[in-house]
Structures are given as C-alpha cells and as structure tokens.
Amino acid sequence: MSDLWDFFQHLFNPRWIFFYFGNTALFILLAIVFAETGFFIGFFLPGDSLLFTAGIFGKDLCKNFYNVPFFVIILIVACVAILGNMQGYWLGYKSGNLLYRKKDSFFFKKKHLILAKLFYNKxxxxxxxxxxxxxxxxxFAPIVAGAIRIDFKKFMIYNIIGAFSWTFSIMLAGHYLDQTFPELKNHLEWIIFLIVFTTTLPIFIKLKITGKNKKK
Structure with missing residues (x-):
C-alpha cells in the first residue's frame, strides 16, 4: 500500500516520471493524457505540467523512441488527446444521465460535472x-458534450483543434524555453507550480462566483 501511495505522490512530479521510467516515459505520458480526458476520475492528473516537462525533455523522448523528430512526438500526444476526448464523449453519451444521479466520492464530485455543463452552455x-x-x-467538457448529445462531427472538429492547440503550444513552449534557457531544468519545480497555479486559478474563481450566485 505504501509503495502505491509513493507512486501516486511521484506521479505529480513530472521530472521523476521522465527520469524513473526512461524508455517508457512516453507511454506513461500518453496514458496520463488519455486518462485525463477520457475518464471522469482523470481531473486530478498533472496534464499541463507533464506536457511542459515533456517539452523540456524532448530530446530524451525522441532518443528513447526510435530517434523520431520532436514534431512526431507531439503529434502522437495530440492524437492520444483526441482519442481521450472521444472516450469522454462516449462515456457521457452512454451514461451522462446516470452521472448526474451518481453519489459523490473521492474520485467524483457532481459539482464538477455541473460546473462543466455551465461552462459548456456559455x-x-x-x-x-x-x-x-x-x-x-x-x-468534463467531452463528457458533457456526449451527455447533451451534440453532433459528433461538430464535436470532432473542435476536439481536434483543441487537442492540437493544447499539445503543440505547451510542449513547444517547454522545448524552446529549454533551448533558450538551459538552466530551466534547475528550477522546474517552481515552473510547474506556476503552471498549476495559473491553470487552476480560473477554476477557483468560477467556483467562488458560482457559490455566491447560489446563495443569492
């Protein structure tokens, strides 16, 4: 049990993932990207910081994966992100109504689903x-999209645009920042903290606003 807990603690340290798993780090990255967008329990996974770190360690990823160009690595990650959203859409399409009646648990909070629906409606x-x-x-966005049965072709267009925008922008940012500032690796913890803070701040603000509106 303690080993499993240690693994989950390390899971939030992208540097550890790339150093510990070595040749299989890319597959861990792909699994996390898919799970984060394909299953409702994936909301706690470190997608943004992991992609940024993948950009920093891009040379190692390429070397450990048949020396393919870094562009190919990003393309593979983007395709898995697309597949993850498709899985999320299917999950929402098949069990969307059941999810709204599902009781809260450690991995599932109904308020997250409702908030995502408000976000989607806007x-x-x-x-x-x-x-x-x-x-x-x-x-939760693809799950909501499936639950409200939006046209799948329209869903796929925005799914593809979103996946490519996300993976290419964050991974290239890490890749080129590392080339410009090689010492970036020495301050990776602070950079990851900044990424997590800036990406989660809008959520807390939205939750606070939503809570105030409910009280009114």
Missing part, C-alpha cells in the same frame, strides 16, 4: 478548445 462547442487549458474542465 461557450458552446468552443468550450472544447478553451477547456483543454483548464484542468478540471478538460476532463
């Missing part, structure tokens, strides 16, 4: 693009 299908850059919404 931004419509473009929410699938915006939500890619917001941890919790990234998980």
């Amino acid at each position: 931004y419509k299908t473009t929410a699938l693009i915006i939500s890619r850059f917001l941890p919790m919404f990234r998980t």
Whole structure:
C-alpha cells in the first residue's frame, strides 16, 4: 500500500516520471493524457505540467523512441488527446444521465460535472478548445458534450483543434524555453507550480462566483 501511495505522490512530479521510467516515459505520458480526458476520475492528473516537462525533455523522448523528430512526438500526444476526448464523449453519451444521479466520492464530485455543463452552455462547442487549458474542465467538457448529445462531427472538429492547440503550444513552449534557457531544468519545480497555479486559478474563481450566485 505504501509503495502505491509513493507512486501516486511521484506521479505529480513530472521530472521523476521522465527520469524513473526512461524508455517508457512516453507511454506513461500518453496514458496520463488519455486518462485525463477520457475518464471522469482523470481531473486530478498533472496534464499541463507533464506536457511542459515533456517539452523540456524532448530530446530524451525522441532518443528513447526510435530517434523520431520532436514534431512526431507531439503529434502522437495530440492524437492520444483526441482519442481521450472521444472516450469522454462516449462515456457521457452512454451514461451522462446516470452521472448526474451518481453519489459523490473521492474520485467524483457532481459539482464538477455541473460546473462543466455551465461552462459548456456559455461557450458552446468552443468550450472544447478553451477547456483543454483548464484542468478540471478538460476532463468534463467531452463528457458533457456526449451527455447533451451534440453532433459528433461538430464535436470532432473542435476536439481536434483543441487537442492540437493544447499539445503543440505547451510542449513547444517547454522545448524552446529549454533551448533558450538551459538552466530551466534547475528550477522546474517552481515552473510547474506556476503552471498549476495559473491553470487552476480560473477554476477557483468560477467556483467562488458560482457559490455566491447560489446563495443569492
């Protein structure tokens, strides 16, 4: 049990993932990206910080995966992100109504689903693009899209745009910042903290506003 707990603690340390898993780090990255967007329990996974760190360690990822160009690595991650959203859409399509009646648990909070629906109602299908850059919404937006049965072709268009925008922007940012500032690796913990803070702040603000509106 303690080993499992240690693993989950390390899971939130992207540097550890790339150092510990070595040749299989890319597959861990792909699994996390898929789970974060494909299952409602994936909202706690460190997608943004992991992609940014993947950009910093891009050379190692390429070397450990048949020396393919870094562009190919990003393309693979983007495709898995698309597949993850498709899984989320299917989950919402098949069990959306049941999720609204599901009791809260450690891995599932109904308020997250409701908040994602409000977010989706406000931004419509473009929410699938915006939500890619917001941890919790990234998980629940495709589920909501499936639950309310939006047209699948329209869903796929915004799914693809969102996945490519998210993966390419964050991974390239880490890649080129590392090339410009090689010492970046020495301050990775602070950078990850900043990424987590800036991506989760809008969620807390939205939760606070929603809570005030409910009281009124």
